[in-house]
Amino acid sequence: MSQALISVRNLVAKYGERTILNDISVDIMPGEVTVILGGSGCGKTTLLKNILRLQEPFSGSVKFWGDEVLQMDEPSFSGILKRVGMLFQNGALLNSISVYENISIPLELHTKLPEEIRDRIIRVKLSLVRLAEAIYKYPSELSGGMKKRAALARALALDPEILFCDEPSAGLDPLTSAALDELILDLRKQLKMTIVIVTHELASIHRIADRIIFLDGGKMLFNGTLEAALKAGIPEIDTFFRVGRF
Amino acid sequence: MRWEYRGNTLILGGGLTYRTIPAAYHSVFQSLKRHKPSEIDLGEVETIDSAGVAFLDEIHTRLASKGILLFKGARPEVQAVIDTFSSIKLPVPIPQRSMGWFEKLGDDALNAGQNIYQCLLLASEIYYFSLVGLISRKGQRKGSFVQQAVLLGSQALPIVALLSFIIGFILSLQSAVQLKNFGANVFIADLLAVTMVREMGPMMTAIIVAGRSGSAIASEIATMQVTEEIDALRMMALNPIRYVVVPKFHAISLVMPLLVAFSILVGEIGGGLIAIGYLDVSLPTFVQRSIEITTLKDLVVSFGKSTVFAWTIVIIGSFFGFQVKGGAEGVGKATTASVVASIFAVIVLDAIFSLLYL
Ligand SMILES: Nc1ncnc2c1ncn2[C@@H]1O[C@H](COP(=O)(O)OP(=O)(O)OP(=O)(O)O)[C@@H](O)[C@H]1O
Ligand SMILES: [Mg+2]
Numbered sequence: 322m323s324q325a326l327i328s329v330r331n332l333v334a335k336y337g338e339r340t341i342l343n344d345i346s347v348d349i350m351p352g353e354v355t356v357i358l359g360g361s362g363c364g365k366t367t368l369l370k371n372i373l374r375l376q377e378p379f380s381g382s383v384k385f386w387g388d389e390v391l392q393m394d395e396p397s398f399s400g401i402l403k404r405v406g407m408l409f410q411n412g413a414l415l416n417s418i419s420v421y422e423n424i425s426i427p428l429e430l431h432t433k434l435p436e437e438i439r440d441r442i443i444r445v446k447l448s449l450v451r452l453a454e455a456i457y458k459y460p461s462e463l464s465g466g467m468k469k470r471a472a473l474a475r476a477l478a479l480d481p482e483i484l485f486c487d488e489p490s491a492g493l494d495p496l497t498s499a500a501l502d503e504l505i506l507d508l509r510k511q512l513k514m515t516i517v518i519v520t521h522e523l524a525s526i527h528r529i530a531d532r533i534i535f536l537d538g539g540k541m542l543f544n545g546t547l548e549a550a551l552k553a554g555i556p557e558i559d560t561f562f563r564v565g566r567f
Numbered sequence: 568m569r570w571e572y573r574g575n576t577l578i579l580g581g582g583l584t585y586r587t588i589p590a591a592y593h594s595v596f597q598s599l600k601r602h603k604p605s606e607i608d609l610g611e612v613e614t615i616d617s618a619g620v621a622f623l624d625e626i627h628t629r630l631a632s633k634g635i636l637l638f639k640g641a642r643p644e645v646q647a648v649i650d651t652f653s654s655i656k657l658p659v660p661i662p663q664r665s666m667g668w669f670e671k672l673g674d675d676a677l678n679a680g681q682n683i684y685q686c687l688l689l690a691s692e693i694y695y696f697s698l699v700g701l702i703s704r705k706g707q708r709k710g711s712f713v714q715q716a717v718l719l720g721s722q723a724l725p726i727v728a729l730l731s732f733i734i735g736f737i738l739s740l741q742s743a744v745q746l747k748n749f750g751a752n753v754f755i756a757d758l759l760a761v762t763m764v765r766e767m768g769p770m771m772t773a774i775i776v777a778g779r780s781g782s783a784i785a786s787e788i789a790t791m792q793v794t795e796e797i798d799a800l801r802m803m804a805l806n807p808i809r810y811v812v813v814p815k816f817h818a819i820s821l822v823m824p825l826l827v828a829f830s831i832l833v834g835e836i837g838g839g840l841i842a843i844g845y846l847d848v849s850l851p852t853f854v855q856r857s858i859e860i861t862t863l864k865d866l867v868v869s870f871g872k873s874t875v876f877a878w879t880i881v882i883i884g885s886f887f888g889f890q891v892k893g894g895a896e897g898v899g900k901a902t903t904a905s906v907v908a909s910i911f912a913v914i915v916l917d918a919i920f921s922l923l924y925l
Contacts, residue, residue: 416893416895416896417893432585432589432618433589433590434585434588434618434621435589435592435593437625438588438592438618438621438625441621441624441625442617442618442621442654444654444657444660445617445620445621445652445653445654445657446617448654448657449652453657453658453660456660457660457662457663459893460894461793461892461893461894479585480584480585480616480617480618507651510647511644511647512616512648
């Protein structure tokens with residue numbers, strides 16, 4: 322078995338006194354698309370944020386490429402962050418600059434690429450998320466789904482080795498959503514990107530998931546392939562897939 | 568990344584990635600000018616990412632015009648990446664044209680005209696609904712008037728008190744030295760009363776209120792606007808002006824004259840200390856002269872203009888709040904603009920009042 326890219330052990334996350342995640346242990350395998358599932362408010366976003374140290378976990382350990390990150394100092398951890406892309410649930414584009422500049426920022430600040438190359442990369446990334454026409458627009462001029470896609474283009478700017486997406490297809494029409502799934506599969510296949518996605522779209526899960534992690538009540542109920550999940554006979558998971566089927 | 572020429576062929580090899588491109592970029596393009604290859608062999612390229620593809624596209628675009636250029640021999644997995652990330656077929660977007668200065672001048676003038684018109688329109692609505700609101704409390708929450716009065720008024724007391732005290736004190740100190748030279752000590756009372764009542768009280772208070780409450784009003788309304796709260800109010804069939812602005816308008820109309828009266832009083836105390844302590848004026852004389860010199864007209868004008876200042880601050884604050892453009896970053900801009908505009912308006916209005924009622 323190959324080495325896990327990210328391994329999370331006994332992670333406990335709290336907001337004040339309230340425990341949101343209780344003793345979560347997960348391995349993210351290289352080159353796989355891992356889908357995190359669970360009801361609204363069960364702690365999926367919290368899990369991503371704790372793994373990426375955007376919130377300090379209460380206890381537990383998180384390793385990226387075998388290195389423990391929770392005690393790591395700022396410079397070494399930012400070295401890791403450069404290899405990771407994150408699409409936030411609400412996009413989190415910088416509002417005061419255009420879409421073009423939003424994507425340009427990581428390229429300008431983390432690489433020495435000349436401008437004409439950066440320009441090409443920006444245009445390609447935007448056309449991959451089907452947003453070429455919004456290139457010079459400002460975030461406030463975009464629809465919800467467009468913001469999401471612009472943010473995805475920004476997350477992809479540096480061809481990250483690991484991509485985290487918090488509900489990439491929420492608010493998108495089925496066609497655009499299917500195109501994004503295609504893109505995710507392309508990225509996995511061609512750049513060997515490791516992808517962790519939070520999504521509720523059953524169609525999407527069937528298309529892209531290599532592995533499923535199901536959260537419920539702060540616990541991890543299941544971790545394995547989609548087929549195994551459907552056969553496992555866990556009532557919560559069965560309900561989730563039965564009710565959602567159309 | 569490796570590169571070499573064999574005859575008419577440029578052979579690229581190794582990794583074409585974010586990490587390797589920047590170092591090799593300029594020397595490769597220099598050599599292209601000299602060698603003018605007709606083919607590029609990608610057979611030895613092992614890894615490529617979107618920076619590598621952009622690099623190949625750049626070579627293609629620059630050289631394609633000078634003759635047919637062929638990329639050949641890429642491994643299938645490299646070719647797949649090239650196909651995904653190629654920018655050659657993408658349309659080049661036209662950057663937005665920026666305005667010339669003359670056009671900008673005209674545009675600014677038009678905008679300024681529009682803004683003043685819109686602001687007056689808003690002012691008329693606010694006055695209308697404030698009058699209506701006096702009679703009927705419909706569309707306003709219970710307790711919002713009191714809440715606003717506390718927020719805009721009583722919480723401003725400490726800072727108004729402190730600044731007025733200092734102003735009164737300094738003003739008297741500066742004049743005291745001069746008055747003493749002429750032995751005109753007792754006139755300190757007249758001087759202080761006139762300046763505090765006519766100018767300093769209303770003006771200082773208005774500037775503090777503009778900075779404190781004007782900015783709060785603008786940022787509150789602007790935030791509500793960008794987070795769609797204003798739209799939500801409309802959808803609940805509530806008039807945003809009635810719901811948000813009118814309670815503030817009523818509260819500030821009541822609170823402002825009180826603040827000004829307070830400011831004048833505290834300023835007199837600050838000045839009184841100098842008069843009694845430094846100029847040896849007795850307390851009864853100081854009080855008596857202060858009251859005698861202050862006419863009813865002075866008081867009416869003073870409180871009248873402070874009410875006008877208060878209204879101006881609310882109107883300008885709400886105007887910039889409702890006008891906010893863009894997302895969250897617009898809120899900061901709206902707030903700053905409203906403070907600058909309302910302090911400007913207060914000073915100009917004050918000048919007009921001074922000219923009218925000297
Ligand atoms: N900043 C916060 N302060 C306190 N509690 C929070 C905070 N953010 C989230 N929570 C709580 O943590 C729990 C998990 O939130 P989280 O955002 O991780 O849910 P989620 O699984 O991503 O839900 P969704 O699918 O709706 O995005 C929720 O019950 C929420 O009430
Ligand atoms: Mg979430």
